[in-house]
Amino acid sequence: MKQLTAKEVEILLLEGKPLNLIDVREVDEVETGKIPGAIHIPLGLLEFRMHELSKAKEYIMVCRSGARSARASQFLESHGFNVINMSGGMLAWEGETK
Template identity: 65%
Template sequence: MKEITANEVQHLIDQGKKLNLIDVREVDEVQAGHIPDVMHIPLGLLEFRLHELNKNESYIMVCRSGARSGRATQLLEDNGFDASNMAGGMLAWEGKVQI
């Protein structure tokens, strides 16, 4: 499974790169604070919403600590998507947070 650090994600955002970030935390967790412009798909719903994603795009999966997003990354990879897990999740995120 591919991983990317929170600092690497922040650096790409600072460079103006368009990233496809998917936050797989629960609704209340996302409402408490999330990376701006992130797509929210709770982990339990991800397999049912794969049709919303594009296999020609790359995705970075985000959760609180990296465990759920790791499972999400594996699910996407198993279904033919290019996905990376943001290691450390929001606990490692030092960038801007939107509430």
């Protein structure tokens, strides 16, 4: 599984790179703030909403600590998606949130 640190993701965003971020945390967790532009799909709904995603795009998966996003990454990879896990999750995120 490919991984990027929270800092690496932040640098890519600051450089203006167009990233496809998917936040798999629960609703109450996302209410405390998420990375601007991230799509919120709770882990439990990912199976039912993966039709909204494109296999032609690369997605960076985000959660609180990196564990749920790793599970989400493995799940999507098994269905042919190109994904990267953001290790450390939002606990390691120092960038902007909305």
